[in-house]
Amino acid sequence: MMGEASYPEDLLYHAEHDWARIDAAAQEATLGITWYAQDALGEVVFFELPAVGSAVRKDEPYAEVESVKAVSDVVAPLSGEIIEVNAAVAENPHVINADPYGEGWLVKVRLSEPGEREALMDAAAYVASLGS
Amino acid sequence: MSSSQKRPLLARTPLFERHRDAGAKLVEFAGFEMPVEYEGVTAEHLAVREACGVFDVSHMGEIETSGAGALALLQRVLSNDVSAIALGVEPGGTFAGGAQYSVICREDGGVLDDVFTYRLDEHRYLTVSNAANHARDLEWFRSHADGFADVHVSDRIADYAMLAVQGPLARGIVQALSDSPLPARMTAAFRRLSGAEVLVCGTGYTGEDGVELLCRPEDAPALWDQLVARGAKPAGLAARDTLRLEVCFHLYGNDLMVERGPIEAGLGWCCREHTGFIGAEAVRAVREAGPRERLAAFEILARGIARQGNEVLGGGVVTSGTMSPSLRKGIGLAYVPSERAQPGSELEIDVRGKIRSAVVKEKPLYRK
Numbered sequence: 001m002m003g004e005a006s007y008p009e010d011l012l013y014h015a016e017h018d019w020a021r022i023d024a025a026a027q028e029a030t031l032g033i034t035w036y037a038q039d040a041l042g043e044v045v046f047f048e049l050p051a052v053g054s055a056v057r058k059d060e061p062y063a064e065v066e067s068v069k070a071v072s073d074v075v076a077p078l079s080g081e082i083i084e085v086n087a088a089v090a091e092n093p094h095v096i097n098a099d100p101y102g103e104g105w106l107v108k109v110r111l112s113e114p115g116e117r118e119a120l121m122d123a124a125a126y127v128a129s130l131g132s
Numbered sequence: 133m134s135s136s137q138k139r140p141l142l143a144r145t146p147l148f149e150r151h152r153d154a155g156a157k158l159v160e161f162a163g164f165e166m167p168v169e170y171e172g173v174t175a176e177h178l179a180v181r182e183a184c185g186v187f188d189v190s191h192m193g194e195i196e197t198s199g200a201g202a203l204a205l206l207q208r209v210l211s212n213d214v215s216a217i218a219l220g221v222e223p224g225g226t227f228a229g230g231a232q233y234s235v236i237c238r239e240d241g242g243v244l245d246d247v248f249t250y251r252l253d254e255h256r257y258l259t260v261s262n263a264a265n266h267a268r269d270l271e272w273f274r275s276h277a278d279g280f281a282d283v284h285v286s287d288r289i290a291d292y293a294m295l296a297v298q299g300p301l302a303r304g305i306v307q308a309l310s311d312s313p314l315p316a317r318m319t320a321a322f323r324r325l326s327g328a329e330v331l332v333c334g335t336g337y338t339g340e341d342g343v344e345l346l347c348r349p350e351d352a353p354a355l356w357d358q359l360v361a362r363g364a365k366p367a368g369l370a371a372r373d374t375l376r377l378e379v380c381f382h383l384y385g386n387d388l389m390v391e392r393g394p395i396e397a398g399l400g401w402c403c404r405e406h407t408g409f410i411g412a413e414a415v416r417a418v419r420e421a422g423p424r425e426r427l428a429a430f431e432i433l434a435r436g437i438a439r440q441g442n443e444v445l446g447g448g449v450v451t452s453g454t455m456s457p458s459l460r461k462g463i464g465l466a467y468v469p470s471e472r473a474q475p476g477s478e479l480e481i482d483v484r485g486k487i488r489s490a491v492v493k494e495k496p497l498y499r500k
Contacts, residue, residue, distance in 0.1 A: 040170045040171070042168065042172070042370070043169060043172035043173045043174060043370075045173065045174070045437070045454075045455040045457075046435075046436070046437050046455050046462075047435065048435060064259050064484075065439055066455070068168075068169070068173045068370040068373070068374065068454060068455070069159075069370065069483070070169065071439065088433075093176065094172070097172065
């Protein structure tokens with residue numbers, strides 16, 4: 001849909017097409033959906049921010065993204081507490097398509113179980129999981 | 133997110149390769165593999181509102197009814213007064229026929245389809261059906277033709293591709309290809325567009341000016357290319373849906389169905405019971421008594437999108453819902469109890485467990 005497929009090397013990936021960028025101290029992570037996810041959805045027309053302070057649990061949905069025809073759950077790749085939400089994405093959800101790893105980030109969480117990262121995929125493993 | 137895709141054998145329109153080459157997102161729709169989005173629904177939608185978009189709607193069906201008995205049959209199967217479809221002769225002797233919207237009803241008034249009928253000649257009419265209903269409509273026409281002398285019902289779905297060119301610049305773009313002036317709104321006539329014979333219809337499904345073009349399938353790709361080269365932006369089914377919903381045009385299968393009649397759908401204006409169409413008695417009874425529910429247009433008050441099937445608290449159901457690119461709000465249509473269908477009436481809609489407040493608005497929801 002928007003641009004070429006890309007899967008940055010510095011991110012970790014969840015099989016439900018979500019990514020996590022974990023900070024150097026392994027205390028916090030930024031979450032979003034992958035290029036594959038936004039491409040499959042088509043143009044995102046609605047994203048409702050979850051509440052700051054709410055808990056997210058690995059493998060469970062914490063938000064919904066809506067394209068014209070479909071509503072899809074956004075699954076948390078890691079567990080924690082939401083400490084920041086991207087208000088700009090709620091205003092202009094199209095940035096999820098335009099820049100899914102940058103301007104299109106969704107939430108930041110304080111990790112409750114940093115060890116969960118071991119279950120996530122690196123970029124090469126995620127790309128392999130997508131097949132061709 | 134997760135998804136699984138089954139891949140049944142799907143029909144393709146003559147423009148399938150154009151869509152694929154343009155990078156369209158393709159989906160199954162009524163048995164066809166159709167473009168839902170190219171660049172994105174918002175850009176395509178706004179192109180139609182502000183300039184010009186072109187849609188491949190070749191999945192639509194066509195039924196030709198001809199012969200001296202054609203009018204009599206159509207008066208039975210179509211709800212509108214088909215005798216009111218004008219037939220004019222243009223300078224040069226070509227016919228320009230009128231266009232008319234109707235529903236097709238069962239005896240009980242349930243809606244089988246909503247269709248446009250174009251008059252091609254004195255005793256020749258072309259009815260454009262919804263893809264999913266085409267076979268049923270054709271069978272319905274044929275099964276009711278027996279009682280009429282000199283009427284022929286032909287399936288023309290394989291003979292026509294259909295392009296909708298819509299938006300304030302649409303007529304100018306099509307005119308530049310045409311050998312003579314385009315027919316006015318709500319009329320239809322054959323023209324040569326870059327040499328190809330095309331039925332040009334002054335109709336559409338977007339609330340914008342524009343035309344719908346019925347051409348031979350083999351002529352469709354070159355026509356598409358010329359329209360795009362002159363500035364028509366390819367637009368998919370997603371934009372077609374947001375455009376029609378902003379102006380509150382019905383979508384069969386969402387807002388119209390056999391379980392509901394035309395009066396509750398707000399389509400009494402296209403029902404002329406005096407013609408004796410199939411279902412006229414049932415429609416008259418509902419018109420006189422007043423329907424229990426009515427199709428109301430609504431806007432979501434804060435944020436969110438109601439979707440087809442969401443329940444209205446206290447009675448009622450959403451039949452269409454989307455994010456309006458022009459209004460930047462959640463909008464939709466819902467059947468609600470008649471006493472709650474007036475503009476200003478507040479509705480609460482259960483959207484997957486979250487209650488969203490909405491207000492009933494005048495139709496259409498979008499005006500220039």
